[in-house]
Amino acid sequence: MMAFDSGSARLADASVxxxxxxxxxxxxxxLKGLNVxxxxxxxxxxLGPSGCGKSTLLNCIAGxxxxxxxxxxxxxxxxxxxxxxxxxxxxxxQSYALYPxxxxxxxxxxxxxxxxxxxxxxxxxxxxxxxxxxxxxxxxRKPGALSGGQRQRVAIGRALVRDVDVFLFDxxxxxxxxxxxxxxxxxxxxxxxxxxxxxxxxxxxxxxxLTLADRIAVMRGGVIQQLAAPLEIYDRPANLFVAGFxxxxxxxxxxxxxxxxxxxxxxxxxxxxxxxxxxxxxLGAAILGLRxxxxxxxxxxxxxxxxxxxxxxxxGADKLLWTEVEGQKVSxxxxxxxxxxxxxxxxxxxxxxxxxxxxxGTEARL
Amino acid sequence: MANPATLGAAALSADAIGAxxxxxxxxxxxxxxxxxxxxxxxxxxxxxxxxxxLPLWVMVMTSLKGMPEIRMGNIFAPPVEVTFQPxxxxxxxxxxxxxxxxxSRGFWNSVRILIPSLVISIAVASVNxxxxxxxxxxxxxxxxxxxxxxxxxxxQVMLYPVVILLRELGIYGSIxxxxxxxxxxxxxxxxxxxxxxxxSVPEELFKAARVDGAGFWGIYFKIMLPMSLPIFVVAMIxxxxxxxxxxxxxxxxxxxETYPMTVQLNxxxxxxxxxxxxxxxxxxxxxxxxxxxxxxxxSGKLFVRGIAAGAVKG
Numbered sequence: 239m240m241a242f243d244s245g246s247a248r249l250a251d252a253s254v255x256x257x258x259x260x261x262x263x264x265x266x267x268x269l270k271g272l273n274v275x276x277x278x279x280x281x282x283x284x285l286g287p288s289g290c291g292k293s294t295l296l297n298c299i300a301g302x303x304x305x306x307x308x309x310x311x312x313x314x315x316x317x318x319x320x321x322x323x324x325x326x327x328x329x330x331x332q333s334y335a336l337y338p339x340x341x342x343x344x345x346x347x348x349x350x351x352x353x354x355x356x357x358x359x360x361x362x363x364x365x366x367x368x369x370x371x372x373x374x375x376x377x378x379r380k381p382g383a384l385s386g387g388q389r390q391r392v393a394i395g396r397a398l399v400r401d402v403d404v405f406l407f408d409x410x411x412x413x414x415x416x417x418x419x420x421x422x423x424x425x426x427x428x429x430x431x432x433x434x435x436x437x438x439x440x441x442x443x444x445x446x447x448l449t450l451a452d453r454i455a456v457m458r459g460g461v462i463q464q465l466a467a468p469l470e471i472y473d474r475p476a477n478l479f480v481a482g483f484x485x486x487x488x489x490x491x492x493x494x495x496x497x498x499x500x501x502x503x504x505x506x507x508x509x510x511x512x513x514x515x516x517x518x519x520x521l522g523a524a525i526l527g528l529r530x531x532x533x534x535x536x537x538x539x540x541x542x543x544x545x546x547x548x549x550x551x552x553x554g555a556d557k558l559l560w561t562e563v564e565g566q567k568v569s570x571x572x573x574x575x576x577x578x579x580x581x582x583x584x585x586x587x588x589x590x591x592x593x594x595x596x597x598x599g600t601e602a603r604l
Numbered sequence: 605m606a607n608p609a610t611l612g613a614a615a616l617s618a619d620a621i622g623a624x625x626x627x628x629x630x631x632x633x634x635x636x637x638x639x640x641x642x643x644x645x646x647x648x649x650x651x652x653x654x655x656x657x658l659p660l661w662v663m664v665m666t667s668l669k670g671m672p673e674i675r676m677g678n679i680f681a682p683p684v685e686v687t688f689q690p691x692x693x694x695x696x697x698x699x700x701x702x703x704x705x706x707x708s709r710g711f712w713n714s715v716r717i718l719i720p721s722l723v724i725s726i727a728v729a730s731v732n733x734x735x736x737x738x739x740x741x742x743x744x745x746x747x748x749x750x751x752x753x754x755x756x757x758x759x760q761v762m763l764y765p766v767v768i769l770l771r772e773l774g775i776y777g778s779i780x781x782x783x784x785x786x787x788x789x790x791x792x793x794x795x796x797x798x799x800x801x802x803x804s805v806p807e808e809l810f811k812a813a814r815v816d817g818a819g820f821w822g823i824y825f826k827i828m829l830p831m832s833l834p835i836f837v838v839a840m841i842x843x844x845x846x847x848x849x850x851x852x853x854x855x856x857x858x859x860x861e862t863y864p865m866t867v868q869l870n871x872x873x874x875x876x877x878x879x880x881x882x883x884x885x886x887x888x889x890x891x892x893x894x895x896x897x898x899x900x901x902x903s904g905k906l907f908v909r910g911i912a913a914g915a916v917k918g
Contacts, residue, residue: 329811329812329815332808333806335811337809348813352817400816408808
């Protein structure tokens with residue numbers, strides 16, 4: 239998938255289109271002229287740390303927040319001034335937000351009753367949603383008698399019965415425990431494959447983002463930092479923030495400078511041959527970002543960066559080896575069976591084709 | 605020297621192991637019923653409840669005695685001869701002014717004041733609170749602040765202006781006027797109560813209902829109302845107690861034939877002519893206090909729940 243530059247070309251088949259969106263609370267500007275297009279049937283994840291404006295953006299799309307300026311288009315219709323119910327969206331919330339005094343059936347049919355839909359059709363839609371989500375045995379229970387995972391299913395069902403084109407998810411899995419979260423994540427992906435709806439999904443969990451998304455929009459301070467396919471974001475982060483935010487264990491950052499086509503860190507240097515991008519011949523302050531799995535460990539004296547072994551963290555499938563290069567920490571993914579003594583000297587051989595170079599001043603990728 | 609022996613014994617007999625480390629304290633620690641702490645605690649509770657219950661005891665006992673027995677003193681002693689005549693007289697025969705039909709007239713007046721004031725004030729205040737916490741509009745905070753300031757203005761300041769207002773509206777002295785006064789004066793505290801309660805309802809619930817297409821009234825009746833029974837009980841208790849016990853508004857804004865029970869009680873107890881009938885006075889007072897008492901007993905649990913839910917969160 240190609241990297242998509244937001245704000246330039248308008249997609250003809252955009253399902254949700256946010257144009258020059260501005261939102262201020264009094265003097266505080268939360269969103270500053272934000273543009274994003276979501277393709278029809280796409281799973282777009284809005285990813286960022288808390289307070290980056292991702293939930294705010296979702297609430298704007300839903301119509302739950304009055305925007306200051308700009309437009310929201312859904313399915314080729316300008317819905318900027320329309321009520322949430324008229325926008326053709328379904329929404330799932332972090333706290334489930336089920337109506338406590340209604341049964342599951344009541345929760346699912348509440349929206350349809352408000353549309354004054356005939357009873358037979360309501361029953362049909364509720365039955366269909368319950369079948370898809372496998373919550374048929376729960377239909378006559380109250381939300382209080384359900385587990386977290388079941389509640390979230392019902393919440394998804396409430397969006398499902400509305401039979402809408404666009405689903406909005408506001409951190410739907412954050413309240414669940416780790417195991418359940420992983421299960422529901424897969425189910426959500428299956429649901430998307432089955433329904434082929436457009437989904438906009440807010441999360442701060444990068445694993446969720448990487449596993450679910452067709453494209454990820456990484457946000458910070460109300461600005462989209464990078465909007466691209468998960469692998470593109472992982473391999474070629476657009477700036478230091480994205481590089482540091484995506485990936486677990488995190489990318490190691492080496493501070494140094496570029497001179498004569500080589501990256502210098504302390505007294506050592508590394509040839510930049512094979513780097514994908516235009517690294518300048520010289521740059522006073524640069525940062526080399528290396529993912530742990532893109533570094534090989536060679537015996538002392540080989541061509542690469544000399545390093546001292548600190549400790550290792552076994553992670554089951556492999557091991558994370560912490561080393562120090564010129565006083566800066568670098569982590570390397572190594573097979574479980576290798577063993578390195580603390581304090582021993584090794585050589586790190588980075589795969590330059592997978593490395594990322596950043597300008598330390600602008601923090602942008604070179 | 606002793607070690608090998610103990611080891612050997614332990615290895616040989618399972619009983620020895622059981623008797624050794626397991627013979628000490630085990631399970632929950634036993635508590636003494638009659639500890640010093642307990643004696644102090646229950647003693648204090650007993651003393652305090654006696655202190656509070658004694659006046660009630662005196663009232664009930666006095667109300668069941670005839671006047672000759674009362675004149676003998678011994679206010680704590682139970683009646684030698686139980687008579688319900690004072691209760692009958694208080695309810696149906698005691699004279700206030702020209703009317704001699706007892707407290708019953710005041711009771712029904714109070715009921716006719718209480719019911720509409722209660723329903724209207726709670727209905728309006730709950731919608732107020734709901735709108736102020738969920739449908740914030742420009743200036744809603746200011747509006748709320750002005751409403752709250754109302755709670756701090758002494759009633760005495762507003763007494764006369766309200767008299768003029770009611771006179772101009774042509775409802776001075778009528779039950780309608782009194783209902784209006786109670787409704788308005790109950791508004792600040794009730795609105796605050798409901799606003800805080802609705803503010804504690806998760807915002808996402810409200811958002812979900814909006815996405816589901818429910819409007820202002822739809823959300824109020826179908827989502828908010830069914831989940832706020834406790835706070836309605838609290839509001840009801842506050843209003844029933846407040847309106848039933850009100851004396852000031854009753855004496856100022858009503859006429860003798862519309863006097864609420866409290867005012868009539870005062871007129872019976874404080875009448876200067878004739879003998880002071882203590883037993884009738886006691887019975888009348890107990891009768892007047894009965895309604896709030898019944899409300900408290902009937903809704904105690906819900907009241908506590910509502911107070912806990914509504915009062916904590918700002």
